[in-house]
Amino acid sequence: MKALTELYAQQFKTTFAMMLQYRAALAIWMIGHVLEPLIYLVVWSTAASSRGGSVGDYSTREFAAYFLTMMLVNHVTYTWIMWEFEYRIRHGSLSAALLRPVHPIHSDIADNVSSKLITLPFMIIIAAGLALLFHPNLSPSPWVFLAAIPVLLLAFAIRFLFEWTLAQAAFWTTRVSAINQIYFVLVLFLSGQIAPLSLFPRSVQIAAEWLPFRWMIGFPVELLLGRIAPVQAMTGVGVQVAWVILGLILLKAVWRRGVRTYSAVGA
């Protein structure tokens, strides 16, 4: 345990410095993270106002709250590991990581967390600025903020584990972009990125309950909006923990097989 803490302390030092070198790239990627929720915010607000102020159980200002919260939750939980992994395998740079005595996932976690430590303050400022423009209706009770901490951490863990596992598809195929695209479509519709899940037909909602995507984004957002009762929140955390465990098992199994098929290209 002590070894791992020291490892992370060291990793953070290097990755934090590294991420600071990529400031421009980080800023540019942030544009996408702001714009996409903003587009859906505008589209749904427009739809709500042409329907006399609300669509389903969301009013114009509640849509603003939903998508601005989603902007932050999405930013906290996102990863870019799929592109990174493909590059590592194609260029053989994974070989160096394999020689180290620790699992390569640790440096990826450190990378991801330090990039967010740099960008998150800006995202919060942007979201606050947009809040002044769109007047979101947001009044959560205090317990929500307390519950949000474990829920967000678990959401990040689920997304990270599943995307890290998916990224390993690059061990077997060079056409990962098609696989990634399928994954992104599923996330878009089933996690609540494109619209609150309650606006979908019942069958889609049931599918979302049983799949991991909602637990990465939609559930934390709804919790922060105060749309989830304390008991439901407890069950939700339970479901999240189950997905984390499942994700860990899956990751281990895929990694064991993947590494075996890996033969360093360009070494």
Add this chain to the structure above:
Amino acid sequence: MSYLRLLFAFFRMSILGEMAYRVNFFVQLFQSLLELATALAGVAVIFSHTHTLGGWNPDEVLALVGVYFLVGGIIGLVIQPGMEQFIESVRDGTLDFTLTKPEDAQLLISIRRIEIWKLIDIGLGMGVLAIALVRLGAAIGGLQTGIFILMLLSGATIVYSFWLILAALSFWFVRVENILVIFQSMYEAGRWPISLYPGWLRFGLTFIVPVAFATSVPAEALTGRLNQTTLLGAVAAAVILFLAARFFWFVGLRRYSGASA
């Protein structure tokens, strides 16, 4: 005329090059269809809750999706791959070879790489557009079609000039690939009518990153929303931006000293 011949030659070369990877066709077809299905499903979700969106009915938004794919296909077919290769060639100095050719260098870098699979997107875009127009049942006369094509051409010219200016920044700064990502993420906003967005965003999408001219304006021309000011503005913007890009290109080129020598 010789320009067309050149374009044709590069086109043929790209086809020959890609023929070696025939499975790519099916992968690309799959990805394009998935992207289109995603866009249509998004529109369907919205319109399952409302009949109009900011004054646009479903079929009009469908026409806009068609234009979005058509223009996106044109960008992906020739503009984006050319500019990416150009930036790369400034960095590693291979632009030298292009400059020694007896043709206009700006033309060469613009058309030398063609991503032929993007023709799929162009085809899908035109298909969606055709379906939308049939459903709209609009008796679209020759004049309206002419204006639509004119707006499409203006939009493409504006986007091309904008990309060229950004790419030409590589004469001053070494790493600019990331700037190109800005357009790609902003382009997504063009899938919905620009008139939906609040004023400041509409301004940004029109005058800072000219997404509006690429998708919304041609779609407005088709659905009879275009006013004369926008029409003339789009043509003027295309001409001015094209000349500006050309000027910027020459200024930058003077700074280029080759990196390989």
